[in-house]
Amino acid sequence: MKSLIRSLWVSILGLLASVPSFADLKVATSLSDLASVARLVGGKHVSAQSLCPGYADPHFVPAKPSLMKAIQHADVFVSTGLELDAGWLPLVLPGSRNPNIQQGAKGFVDASDGITVLEKPTGTVSRAEGDIHPLGNPHYYADPKNLEIVASHLADVFSRRDPANAAEYAANAKAFQERMESSLAKWEKAMAPYKGASIVTYHPNFVYFADRFGLKLFGTVEPKPGIPPSPHYVNELAESMKKAGVKVVVYQPYYNADPNEQVAKRAGATAVEVATEAGGLPGTDDVFAKFDVLVSSVAGALSGKSGGAR
Amino acid sequence: MRLRMLACLFAALLCAPALATAQTKSMFSNLANPSIGMNALFSGQFARNLNQPYGLQFDEAEISLISVVDPYWTLVSNFVFLPDHTVDPEEVWARSTNIPAIQLKLGKIRGTFGKHGLLHTHAFPFIQAPVIMANSIGEEGFKDAGLEAAWLTPLPWFAELTGGVYQGIGVDDDHPLDFGSSRHDNVPFLGHFKNQFDLNNATTLELGQSFMQGRGSDADLHNAFGADLTVRNVPLKNANRRGWVLMGEYLQKGSRVGGAYHQEQHGGYASFQYRLSQVWWMGIRGEQARDCTTDFLFDSTVPGKVTRGSVNIAWMPSEFSFVRLEYSRANADDGHGAKPTDDRIMAQLSYTIGYHPAHAY
Numbered sequence: 250m251k252s253l254i255r256s257l258w259v260s261i262l263g264l265l266a267s268v269p270s271f272a273d274l275k276v277a278t279s280l281s282d283l284a285s286v287a288r289l290v291g292g293k294h295v296s297a298q299s300l301c302p303g304y305a306d307p308h309f310v311p312a313k314p315s316l317m318k319a320i321q322h323a324d325v326f327v328s329t330g331l332e333l334d335a336g337w338l339p340l341v342l343p344g345s346r347n348p349n350i351q352q353g354a355k356g357f358v359d360a361s362d363g364i365t366v367l368e369k370p371t372g373t374v375s376r377a378e379g380d381i382h383p384l385g386n387p388h389y390y391a392d393p394k395n396l397e398i399v400a401s402h403l404a405d406v407f408s409r410r411d412p413a414n415a416a417e418y419a420a421n422a423k424a425f426q427e428r429m430e431s432s433l434a435k436w437e438k439a440m441a442p443y444k445g446a447s448i449v450t451y452h453p454n455f456v457y458f459a460d461r462f463g464l465k466l467f468g469t470v471e472p473k474p475g476i477p478p479s480p481h482y483v484n485e486l487a488e489s490m491k492k493a494g495v496k497v498v499v500y501q502p503y504y505n506a507d508p509n510e511q512v513a514k515r516a517g518a519t520a521v522e523v524a525t526e527a528g529g530l531p532g533t534d535d536v537f538a539k540f541d542v543l544v545s546s547v548a549g550a551l552s553g554k555s556g557g558a559r
Numbered sequence: 560m561r562l563r564m565l566a567c568l569f570a571a572l573l574c575a576p577a578l579a580t581a582q583t584k585s586m587f588s589n590l591a592n593p594s595i596g597m598n599a600l601f602s603g604q605f606a607r608n609l610n611q612p613y614g615l616q617f618d619e620a621e622i623s624l625i626s627v628v629d630p631y632w633t634l635v636s637n638f639v640f641l642p643d644h645t646v647d648p649e650e651v652w653a654r655s656t657n658i659p660a661i662q663l664k665l666g667k668i669r670g671t672f673g674k675h676g677l678l679h680t681h682a683f684p685f686i687q688a689p690v691i692m693a694n695s696i697g698e699e700g701f702k703d704a705g706l707e708a709a710w711l712t713p714l715p716w717f718a719e720l721t722g723g724v725y726q727g728i729g730v731d732d733d734h735p736l737d738f739g740s741s742r743h744d745n746v747p748f749l750g751h752f753k754n755q756f757d758l759n760n761a762t763t764l765e766l767g768q769s770f771m772q773g774r775g776s777d778a779d780l781h782n783a784f785g786a787d788l789t790v791r792n793v794p795l796k797n798a799n800r801r802g803w804v805l806m807g808e809y810l811q812k813g814s815r816v817g818g819a820y821h822q823e824q825h826g827g828y829a830s831f832q833y834r835l836s837q838v839w840w841m842g843i844r845g846e847q848a849r850d851c852t853t854d855f856l857f858d859s860t861v862p863g864k865v866t867r868g869s870v871n872i873a874w875m876p877s878e879f880s881f882v883r884l885e886y887s888r889a890n891a892d893d894g895h896g897a898k899p900t901d902d903r904i905m906a907q908l909s910y911t912i913g914y915h916p917a918h919a920y
Contacts, residue, residue: 302760302795304795304796305795305796305798306798306799308799309798309799310795310798311791311793311795311798311920312917312919312920313717313755313757313763313920314717314719314753314755314765314920315716315717315755315756315757315763317711317717318711318716318717321660321711336878336917337917339916339917340916340917340919340920343633343654343656343662344662344711345711346658346659346660346661346662346709346711347659348656348657348658348659351656351657352627353627353630354657376877376879376912379877380877380878475877475878476876476877477836477837477838502796503795503796503797503798505797505800505837
């Protein structure tokens, strides 16, 4: 009996010893790009997970109770802000019963703070225009420059929550910005020949990308945000693309490929599946890899040499 | 010089009203106003054996106000305007936001009992609530003033234990449970245990058990028991286009008379909902309720066995509106020779404006 109790204790101690050492800060985010930036800024002191994987639509994350459990002990929660996560975060955050990350608490971060927001409605906000975002277009993470702002913001938050490693967070944020600047120069060079070219997107989530790289947004496959296209609208859009010579349709992996391909086929254009969120497609594991693939897919499609990542 | 001073004075005079207006506006800021939303629900019912005219009718309009109160509380309220010109403060409760692992709800609340009983009318998966609901805890669940504490346990999966105490309340149209004793020790209470497991990235399993008890106006103890199971599939890559929900629930109402348990109304349902596309849903449900009353039994006061099957299809052009068409066929047996059947076709329209909080998973 004694030997049984002894071996039980040994097993328990062994189990305890095998528990991996925890990071200094546990970070959760509502977007995979934000988790990627948090990992790069936090380094070995931060563990970060996104509640929305890159291949899922950040507007429509099922508010599973398991997500509440996943952030019960988070030190920091990074929301995309601008109401992109408004359809599910108001359930998940209170459901976590974690006072540290509720809106207004020290561990809650709105990553859109400091971002120059595009497409802010100026007149009356009406759902006659579809499922619009009243605070402006929330897909700012499609512009590499905006992620530099997020990195700096996260370094400040991590430093306040974990002052012992503040110098490391600041250095990591600086390194992130330098790497982003040099990568951006490379991406701008790749996109330079297509400045002024027009593309069609499924949803208005390429606005910041187009603004950064000088593309023109000809239209969207959705007639209005959140409203699926009718066959009549698909025909109409394809006809107008044909007349204007628009040759590229881009859409994310979480949208239905069919209407995008129908529009492209009827317009004599190419439909390209691209990831605007890290992890959306193979080879896009972090934000740098995401932009590498995104830029090469869009540039490839505009050059007419490649069908993109699909 | 004098001319410049006069110009400055003139400009200051011109600006003064504007400054005054700005100050007046800031005194009555509306920035902290609550989020406001409204849902309106209409329906039409075509049933040959009901003494009701056909046509579209107004069911209810629900106005919701939600706001953070201070760093400690959020207030949630739903006021329902009914066709009989009454207003029901269906839910008015405060929720704690700063207690680790525990969420307190206090006020007039929808008791955390079962699965269907937690749904608002416009979120019912079928137009008609299951027959057992109105015969056990209430067609729209158990609603009463009280206090609930929901503890998110430290188990590695989502396991929530809820305990609640409520104001004693007698039987009425909304409350089939008799908790109407005026004894001081009549504090109806509730226990609920909910577990949710991720079977994979897309599929979840949810199990719930509920129990509620209070003392009735007859001085006996009255109680209700419930068990529910939900398997839900929402593929993350197609979260707004594909998915299905398989749901089943059993409810039982009873009382303890002279130390012996006496089973009263009991029954359950099983339903399957399937999302056909971004805008189309369909569903099928089977249910049985025993010792229950329903609107098509010849004598609606004599309980019997009711068996019903329903199918529906819903068109949801956006997140803010839907139109549903539903057919149901039911049989009843009151045990005294009456065995009526009921066929009905229903249509329902729902419209939401303003802010509407996401429905629970």
